[in-house]
Every structure is written in structure tokens, then in C-alpha cells.
Amino acid sequence: MKTHDKTAGEKLKLGIFVIAGLVLFIIGVYLIGNQQSMFGSTIRLYASFQNINGLKTGNNVRFSGLNIGTVKSISMLNDSIIVVGMAIDQKSSHHIHTGATAAISTDGLVGNMIINIIAGKNGGTAIAEGDTLLSFRKLSTDEMLSTLNVTNENAAMLTADLLKITRAINAGEGPFSTLIKDKAAAEDISLTLRNIHQTSAAALRIMQHTDQLILSLNDKNGLAGLAKDSLTANHIRSVAVNLDKTSAHLNEVVADLQSTINEIRHGKGTLNYLVNDTTLAIKVDTTMGKLDLTLDQLHQAGIKLNENLEALKHNFLFRGYFKKLEKEKAKK
Amino acid sequence: MKSILIEIGELSYFAGRFFREVGKRPFEYKEFLRQCYNMGNRSLLLVGITGFIIGLVFTLQSRPTLQEFGAVSWMPSMVGISIIREIGPIITALICAGRIGSGIGAELGSMRVTEQIDAMEVSGTNPFKYLVVTRILATTLMLPILVVLSDAIALYGSYLVENLKGDVSFQLYFNEVFGSLEFGDIIPSTVKSFFFGFAIGVVGCFKGYTCGKGTEGVGRAANAAVVYTSMVLFILDFLAVLVSDIFYDL
């Protein structure tokens, strides 16, 4: 029948129409649900914050930049702690360990709030359902901008001050400029350095001496037992090592100083001064202090060494050895 | 003013009668399907073309502004949210108010005038169930589907513009669209569409069913169906925004 065929065709078309609509709707819901990790198994994690900066349920949770879940609940524990619950995709959750920290930040400059989970440094076990992550308060864009503002102001003041200083230096005012400009001062420093050089050379000599001493101590068979007295030997050895280090430091310091002074000497123009100025004063100052100290220490070390040697001489075990030494000297 | 209140009262009574009769057997299954076909399939072309053009024009118009801010990459999100949340449902509903609402008003009106409704009643068929319940159910169920289809077509239109003007792949475009959408966008707008469909059906049927005498009455019924439906749609849309604001923290 004509009419019957017509209604059958209409029903078919209606069916297609309805199914098309439903399928599109379901695809839409699925895509959105997927985005919010609504399907598939998830585990619940928590993190507490003092300020959540307008985070909302449904915001993304990222781990190393990858979307792995969403914010599911936000509840206030008390006036300063807000607990945020997150649903995390089960698969990704294996890679998050207990040391991981959660931080709230923005997606881009003006985007949505997100929770970033940052992997912990020291491994730990994999997180489990209901765990609470450590939280870390990251600067929000707002705070960042205000900090930046302060920094800017500081920088402006700083450069203004700096300008004043360099002008003053160029005009030859103040002690600092004297230090930089005065050749005599540089020569003073040079002299000091030379002294240091000498001192260190002396120290080297002392050390060599000690070395010989220790060597001979080891070599002398007759005294093997004595020389191997561990306590004494260690003592001596540590003295020697210290000395070694000290002299090495000394060498470095001297080299530094030398180059600095050279720069001062040969450097010309404001720029050079500027580059060197801040470091220079400090360097000179601290180096002097350190040098003093080092020299002092060296001195003491030498005294101690002498004492040690003296003590050795008087030690009854060594007495024979030293006598032998004297005899050998006498023979010569 | 008084007549408006009376009208509202009668309309509410009419809607109430729908709920009383919708559950009663027998259900006019065949007529319901016929109406679904008439309202759904037959509106699709119109709704589809409109949706496509809206998507196209909307994207073309907002592109320069976004470009100015260097935010063209936000285009899919913006278009997606505005179409799914608001433009899709309301435009589709308005078109259906024009096409379906006036159709119902005129059809029922002329049936009333030529005593077909009386004839139905006499032949033992409840005309309210046969004519009104089926039509209201059909608009209520078909409109959301039309909205979904029109949304999809509008987004496709917008994608075409983006693809031609910019260089966005299909996958990226729709990833962006659905990435920016939440259930708070799609659920209220779907629920809203059901109400829109219901409003179109109720007002159209009310105007037609209570049509005045003569050909003039039929014309007035069809006209009033469109005007009142559009008004009701905007009021509903406003209410929907308020309500979804409460349920979803938009």
C-alpha cells in the first residue's frame, strides 16, 4: 500500500535522525568526559594548600606537563588549610611517587588554574589511593608580576646609584677611587704579594724538608718498627698534607691577586673599572685577611713541626736514630 | 493587563492538562511518530543551513578582533562555548518557533474551525491526547536533537573558516573545542533545549486548540503562536542561565 510504504520510509528517516542526534551528543559527552577523566579508573589524591588562587573543581591536574586528571573536590579544613581532592588516571598514577609535590599555577599567562604535580627527587614508593601529596606554593602570575615590579624598582635605584658612583670615581672622589687610581696602592699590594710569594716558597722548603724526613724515617730499616708507629706517623702525615693544601691555596690566591692587579694596572677607562670594581675591593680585602691567616697558620704549622721534631728527638725510641744521624754528620 | 493574566492562567491550565493526560493510556504512538518526523526531519534542512551560516559568520566576524589580541588560537574555544551554551539552542528554538510553532497553531486552529477536533471527540478519540499530547511530546524530544545537530553543523562551519583562514586541522580544532567545554556547558544547554521544545509545543498547541472562529482566527492563532513562543523562549533562556548558575559554578 502506498500510505504504508510512506510511513515506513518516514520511520526509517526519523530513526536515522534520532540516532544521528544521540550519537553526536554521546560523542560530545564522551569527549568532555574524557577530558575530565570521568571514564576509566582513577584514584583519589589529596593535597592541602593555604591559598588555592581560585582553583575550581574540574580544573586539570598535570604531571610533567601531561594532563592526568582533574580536581574533584575542594574543601576547607580550617581557616588556613584547603584540601583539594584530585582524580588521577590510574595508569599515570604509577609514575608518581610519594616524594612528589603539588603546586597550583596558571595555564599560560591568563589561562585556567591548574595543579602541577612535580616529581620528587628521591624516588620513594608509588602513590596509592587516598594519599596526600606534599604541596608547594608557587608564585601566581599576580605575585610574580608584583615581585617583578619591586625588582624593577630596585634595579632602577641600583643603576641610579651606580651611575653616581661611577661619576664620582671618574671625578676622582672618595677612597675607592684612590684605591683604584692610586698607583702607589697597587704597588703596595704588589709588594705584599711578593712577600707572600716568598713566604710560600719558605713553606715549600719546610715541606720538602718534612718530606725528606718522613722518607728517611721510612727508609731506615733499623727503625722500621718505630717509624711505623701509626699514631706518630699519621700525625706527621696529616701535618704534611695540611701544608700541602695550604701552599696550594696560597698559590691560587697569589695567582688571582696577580691577575687582578695586572688588570688594575693595565686597565684603562671607566668600563674596566666598573667591571672590576665590586669584586676588586672585596677581593683585595678578603685576600689580605686570608693571607694573614694563612701566614699565621703556616707559622704555627712550622712551629708545630719543629716541636714535633724536637719531641721525636727526645722520644726514647728515636733517640738511637738521631744519635746515629749525628754520628753520620760527625763522620762527614 | 487583565487579559494577559487570564491568558497566562489558561496557558498554565493547558500545560497542566498536558501533564495529566500524558500518562493516560492509550498512547497515540503513530501520530507521535508522524509528528516527530514532521518536526524533526523536516526542520533539519532549515536548522542545518542556519546553523552552518551562524558558525561561518560568527567565526568570520570575531576573527579580526581575536587577531588584534593575537588570540586566534582561542577561536575554537570561544566559538565552541558560545555555540554550545547559547547560540545553538536559542537560534534553533527560535527557528522552530517560527516553523513548528506557527505550523501547530495554524493546523490545530483550522482543525478547530472546521470542527475536526469536535469530530475526533465524537468518534471516541480524545483530541487533546491525539493532537496536543503527541505534538508537545514531539517538540520536546525533537528540539534537543535538532539543537545537537545544529551545534555540530555550526561548529563544522566555524572549523571551515578557521581551516581556510588559519591553518587548523580538524582534530586540533575539535580537541580545542571539547577541551574548553565542561559538563557545566553541555548539560544545562541540553536541559534547556527540552524546555524550549516544550514551550514551542505548549504555546503552539494552546493557541491553535483555543483558536477563535473563522479564517481570521486561524491566522491570529498562527501569529500569536510564534510571537508568544519567542517571548517565552527568551524568558526561559534567562531563567536557564540563572538556574544553571546555581548548579554549575559558571
Place this chain on the structure above:
Amino acid sequence: MEDLSIKKPVITIRNLYKRFGDNAVLNGFDMDLFEGENLVIMGKSGSGKSVMIKCLIGLEEHDSGTINVMGKDIDDLEAEELDELRTEIGFLFQGSALYDSMSVRENLEFPLRRHTKKFGVIKDAEPLVMEALESVGLAKAIDLMPDELSGGMKRRIALARTLILKPSIILYDEPTTGLDPITSKEIVQLMQKVQQQYKTSSIIITHDVDCARAIANRMILLIDGKNYAEGSFDTLRKNHDPKIQAFFK
């Protein structure tokens, strides 16, 4: 003419009142319809004839008075009982009132869908549809749509749709209005034929004198909402009351 007094009344109306706003349409109308008769009710347009038969079948609610159809007071009936009663009453509407979204077949099947109590569940309506169409002589029109039919054909199809339920009472609301004289005559002949074939009692509302003369066993003149005069066509015609004469000019 048969003696009406021993005939049993199928419809009794007493003291029927109906008003629309300030306009009192029916003002204490009384009427009896006896089994097997053709009662013609004549009246001017707007005199409340149509309203009266609509009250009769429950399409309009009357303000007061009683309407008793086949021993049942329609005010006491539940919706379902009223529907059941309606299967016994055919109603031919003024403008035919064919459902224009349906074919002739569907139009005729429509009353069958619901009145399953009278016929049981109808698996194949085709024989019933054909029978009704044949009785109005339009079997070939079965798959046409109403807008493909002429006015006379529409009226006949409407009659067929009324007949398909095999009613015992048929109410004709202006059956010849809007038709040319020849078609009117055909319809009147058809009505007579149907009455013999289906053994129905009928109320015919009309202002067409030719129709009334052809079909009336008895006539009621409805003037000012009351049954102003009653009697056979000939007795009324001979009446000298100018109000009555006005109908026959």
C-alpha cells in the same frame, strides 16, 4: 404516518438552557426523538440549533436542564461511558470535518481505532471501510486525500465515516449547506437510503426547506431558544403564524 405515542423515545431533552455571556441561546428547550423517525429542526442562523445538538453529544456543556440519550442522563456519565454512548450516535458536521492530513481510508478507520468495545479488536478494517464507502457510493475514492474531493464527495465520505460505527442515531448538522441544489438532492436521497439500510433515528438541523420537505417525519421550529412549533412539514406549512411562515418563503 405511524402512531408516535407507542414509539419509544431515544432522546429526551427537557428545559435546556445555554447562554454564551449575555446571549441566551437556549431558553428552556424541550424535545423528544422517537425511534426510527427523522426529526428536522429548523431555525435561523445563530438560533442555537448547532449548540443544541452539540450539547446533546457532550461537545458543549449546557447550563441547566436534562438530556437523556437512550436512557442515560449525559450529565451522569464518566468520560469513558460518554465515549461508549457516542459510538451509538453518528454526527455529520457542517463542513464535513474530514481530517485533511489523512487519506479517506484513514479518515474512516479513525473512529474504529478507539471504539473497540463495540467491535472488539479489529484486525482488518478494510471490509468495514469498503462497506461504508459502498453505502455512500464512493468506494473508488478510498486512497484519495480530502483536498482531492469535491464538496459533495466530502459530505458523503463524512457520512460514511459516521456510518462505519453503525450508530443507531445520526445527527446531521446542516447536511446540505454549501452544496449546489443537485448535489443537495443527492445527499438527501442518500440520507433516506441510509436511514432504511441502517434503521437509524435522525435529527436533521437545517434551514433548507427542500431538504426538510424530503426527509422530515416531524419538524420542530426553534425560535428564541424554544421549541416554538412542532408538527409535520405540511401542518406547519399551513400554519398562518408569520414567524412560522417566514421559514417557508
